[in-house]
Amino acid sequence: MPVSLSSASAAMHGAMVPIVTSTLSSNGYFDFTNIPQTYQDLFVVENARAVTTSGDSGFSTQNYGNMYFNNVTTGYSVTFLIGNGASATSTRASTQTNCYLGYIPNGNATSGIFGSITTHILNYANTSTYKTILSRSAGDTNGSGTTALVVNTWQNTAAINRLTIYCSSTNFLAGTTATLYGIRSIGQ
Numbered sequence: 346m347p348v349s350l351s352s353a354s355a356a357m358h359g360a361m362v363p364i365v366t367s368t369l370s371s372n373g374y375f376d377f378t379n380i381p382q383t384y385q386d387l388f389v390v391e392n393a394r395a396v397t398t399s400g401d402s403g404f405s406t407q408n409y410g411n412m413y414f415n416n417v418t419t420g421y422s423v424t425f426l427i428g429n430g431a432s433a434t435s436t437r438a439s440t441q442t443n444c445y446l447g448y449i450p451n452g453n454a455t456s457g458i459f460g461s462i463t464t465h466i467l468n469y470a471n472t473s474t475y476k477t478i479l480s481r482s483a484g485d486t487n488g489s490g491t492t493a494l495v496v497n498t499w500q501n502t503a504a505i506n507r508l509t510i511y512c513s514s515t516n517f518l519a520g521t522t523a524t525l526y527g528i529r530s531i532g533q
Contacts, residue, residue, distance in 0.1 A: 370519060389412075389463070392521065393410055393461075395513075411510070411513055412478070413444065420499055422498045446480040446482060449482065459521065462480060465478070469504065477496070
C-alpha cells in the first residue's frame, strides 16, 4: 500500500518534514521567508555550484556557500575544519556578517559538478538562546576539492523566520537546489 510523505512523517517523532524545495531557473540565491515556528530545528540540503570562475581563499575552483537570518548581517562567528585530501586545517573568526556553510564548485570546476552542503540550525524558534548552526560540505571537483565541517553561532536571541542562502562572490548557478526541512521535537 502506498504511503504518502505527509502521513508517514506525521506518525514519526523527530522526523524531518519537508517545508519547501526550490531550484534556481536562472543564476541567483535563495530567500526563504515566513518560516513556520512549529519545529524544534531546521535543516537545509543544498546541491550547489557558483557562477564565478574565480575562487575563494586560494581555491581556484571553489567558493563558499553563505547564510544569514532575518535580514541581519551582524553577530556571526565561525569555526572551520577543512580537508583537501592532502592536509587539514582549522580556522576561527568572530564578528562576521553571515554564516559560512562550506565549499562548492565554481565555474572553473569540471562541467556539471555540483557540491553538497547540509546545514542544521538548532533551536531556531527559541527566543532565549543564541543560535548554533552546524554545516558539512563536500566540494569535490572531480578528483580534487575541499570538504569542511563548520560550526557557526549567531549571537542573537530572535526567532529565525527568514533565511537567505547565497554564494560568497557571485550567484549560484541555475540548477542549484535547496530544500528546507523542519525537524519535529519529541512528542510533536
